[in-house]
Amino acid sequence: MGGHNRRWGTHVQLHHFTISWELKAWIDQVVRVGKTMTYGPTGPKGLLGGKKVVVVTSRGGFYSADSPSAQSDFQEPYLRRILGFMGLTDVTFIHAQNQARREQVEPSRAAALEQIRQIVSQTANAAEYLSH
Numbered sequence: 001m002g003g004h005n006r007r008w009g010t011h012v013q014l015h016h017f018t019i020s021w022e023l024k025a026w027i028d029q030v031v032r033v034g035k036t037m038t039y040g041p042t043g044p045k046g047l048l049g050g051k052k053v054v055v056v057t058s059r060g061g062f063y064s065a066d067s068p069s070a071q072s073d074f075q076e077p078y079l080r081r082i083l084g085f086m087g088l089t090d091v092t093f094i095h096a097q098n099q100a101r102r103e104q105v106e107p108s109r110a111a112a113l114e115q116i117r118q119i120v121s122q123t124a125n126a127a128e129y130l131s132h
């Protein structure tokens, strides 16, 4: 993650309703006192405020807010929590859903790509987005 970049983008797969162990290992290295967060008189304080984050996820199933599986998505709430812990509260999620349903793979992927294109086109310098 670039310390001076205002935006940060990453792609994550849904694994067993949450993040992959690889991403968790990365988080454990990045979320550190004095680096990305600190403790003050009022408690924990994130040090990365002001940056925008775009998280692109892919998942085999469908977990939108109005679907029966919505409560099984522990990935987006967890990532919002841990990103917020570092001060990153301006977070946009783009989900490529239904990647295990053959007939849904391409339309879902195309819909996610279109959302990514829209965000990138609104950004003066797409290179501001970094991947972990």
Ligand SMILES: Cc1cc2nc3c(=O)[nH]c(=O)nc-3n(C[C@H](O)[C@H](O)[C@H](O)COP(=O)(O)O)c2cc1C
Binding pocket: 012, 013, 014, 015, 016, 017, 018, 057, 058, 059, 060, 061, 062, 099, 100
């Ligand atoms: C170990 C493992 C666990 C997974 N658990 C879930 C899950 O809980 N829910 C789900 O919708 N998809 C699950 N999947 C499917 C992946 O999310 C899906 O294959 C992946 O997002 C496709 O990513 P890609 O487009 O980068 O190839 C799992 C995949 C693996 C390998």
